[in-house]
Each structure stands twice: as structure tokens, then as C-alpha cells.
Amino acid sequence: MKNTYPLVLILMICLVASCWNESEDSPYPRQVGDIAFDAALDDPEFMVCNEKRAQQYYAFRTSAFQGEKPAVEQYFEERFQGIETDGEDGYITVRFIINCEGKAGRFRLQEMGMDYKEKQFEHSIGPQLLELTKKFDGWNSIVHKGQPYDYYQYLTFKIQGGKITEILP
């Protein structure tokens, strides 16, 4: 047993060193797509239950949407004010976190043309979709093996001629 002590010590040093390399101030986020709290953008009252254990929506079989996807489609169909105009084509994505209580927060917007390059839609389509997403309250809270989870979700709107033609994923 005594002979294994130096080996255990070396392993522990390596472990600490590897953890050190994974520090919070790394230019790499803990996970691709992590959304850090931004006081300028985010509701300070929105709490994430366990930031470090937050998962992605696709990790669970349970749908994020109460009433499945048709409920989300219906919600946007009834409320989105489309603008019939040429040139307003592309994708608008709203990314956010749904916490362990089924509340959504930390919303981020990405607007992209059909060429997959960043673009600014005219006619405030993006901000309108962002606000509607913020107001949607039909998210499922996810409990897996008795454990509640926070998870990242996104909604992507395919826009053609100023109208929503698909809601993804």
C-alpha cells in the first residue's frame, strides 16, 4: 500500500492541473453555446438551478413544449405580424435556457441570411420574435431519473418574404 502512495500523489497533481486548465476564465465556454448572465440583457430574477449541470434539449426524450410542437406553431401563427415584402428571407434564432421549474430566461437572438451569414432583418422581425418567445410560457420542466434539470433550447424561424414558413427544431 505504501508503494502506491507516490503514484496516487502524482495522479492527484495531474487531476488538479487538468482542472486548473479548465478554469472559468478560459476563452472557451464550459460548453459550446453556454449563455452567461448579462446584467444588461437578462432578468436578474430568473434563476438557473444548477448552471454546471445544464443540459441541451436533445438530451431528453420529453418534448420542451407543452402540447408538443403544434402548440408552439399555433402560438406564433396567432401572434406574429408578418410583413409581406421581398428580401426578408433567412433564419432568426432565439436561444435561451429553461430552468428546472420550466421558466425560460437569458434569451439571445441570432439573425442569419439564406447564405448562413449574419444579417439584420428590416421591419423589426427579430425583436418581434424575441418578445413573443419571451412571453411564451408553455415550456416543460424536465425531470430525469428523479432529478430536475435546466436545459438549453432554441427556436429557429425560417422567414421567407417576411413570413414564417417553418419553426425549428
Added chain:
Amino acid sequence: MKQLYITLFLLFYTVAYSKQNCNIYKWENNTECYKACRLYGKGGSQGSRSSQKNYDRVIELCPTYDDAYWAKAIPYLKRGDFINWRIMMDKAVELAPEKHLGYRGWCRYQFLKDYEGAIEDIEKLESLVNYDIGFCQNSDYHLNIAKALCYKGMGDSEKALEIIEQHLMTTEYPIGLYDYLHLGVLYLEKGDYSKAITALNAQIKENDLLADNYYYLGLAYKGLGRMMDYEKNIKKALEMYLNDYGRYDPYSTPMDKIFLEDIKREDKEMELG
């Protein structure tokens, strides 16, 4: 059926986990790429800090290592950052178009319903190779069938039907889990109920564990006025759906997927009717 599952599993396993023979670089005296190859895939779980750092290290050592761009891009795709996904994915395609065009085309369909873009990539691949272009990443479809679904998405159902019919005539082609489902739905939408029933029954023979097949089969019988068969199949679809046998893709919503409200609407109609 069992053979199909085994084939698909082996195909998926091979694509997902096959490792390149790093000795190729050694034989070429390319030490840096050899080191990169040995490092590749050793960074930890997909999308994690350590994994992304590791792919960057691989790229730094060997900037032509196309798989590193491809693998580094994947979590961006799955998490809805399509701008960054595309930047990295394009690099992989630029370095090895024959290897990555099919994947990029499939993802443009699966994640973004970018039908035109997906067709463009698949057809570009077809023009580059003289062998079978193969299946999409999750093995759900042959890329030809995926192309047909893109045409349907664009509103050209006739073209979709033509591609699927032609593809299924290829004798060496193993029937997929959903090919006849989509074929059946295309016939159903055309009002060709008898052909829809034949196609959907062919799918059930291959894949009995899908509520969607029975739902559409029910609708086809309804179209023919065979109401008892309609009711029987809608009830079966409902039972299967409630037991988690609905079509499922963790990342996106497949074309022609049914939801509980679709079945319940029919169920209610039956009660009223």
C-alpha cells in the same frame, strides 16, 4: 427487419467511431499531422471546453485535418448557432468535399429545412463521385430519399414521388425505416388511396413500431370510405403513440411526423361521425 437494424447499427457505428489510420501520416513523414491524428477525438465529450480546445490543437498542428473542423462544428449545429457551424463546416467541405458534402447537405435539410441548399450539396456530391452517395448521418434515409423530401418541402411532390419510386426500384437497396411511409403519404396527398395503402403496408412489414404508419393508413382507408379499417388504424395509432411509438428525432421534427393532436382530431371525428 433484424438484418436492417444490424446493418444500420454497423453503418452508424462505423461512421461515428471509425478512426483514421494515423500511420498514413507517419509513412508520409508528416510528423505534425501524425501528432494531430493521434490527438483527434481525445478531448472529451462533444461541445465541452476540453473537446473544443483539443480540436483547435489538432487544427493548429495540421490545418488540413478536415475531420477536426467537421467535429468542432457539430455542437454549434445542434445548439442552434448555424452561422458558426457553417463557417467550420465549409472549411471541412473545402478540404474534403467528397467526404463532407453529403453530411452538410443532410444537416441543411434536417436542422434548417434549407431544401434548396440541401439539394445543391447532394447533387454536387453526385457529380463528384462515381459510387453510391450513401445514407445520411443518422441512417434514416439514403441521400436520394432525403433529396426527394427536399423537393416535397419545396412543394414539388411530383418530383419527390418520381425520385422515391425510382430509388426503390434499385434492387440492391435495403428498404429504409421510413421510405415507404413518405411514399405512402405522397400517394395519400394525391388522393391515390390504394397505392398509399400498399406503400404503408410495405412499411409496416419493415417497421411495425411506428404510430405514424397506422395513422396514415387510417386516413387512406378513410379516403376509400372503408370506415371500419379507418377506425381500427386510428385507434392503433393512438395506442402506439401513447406508448412512445411516435416518430422521434432528438434534434429536429421529421417530415410527415404526426402529433397527438393529429390522432385525437381523427379520434374525435370518429366519435362524432
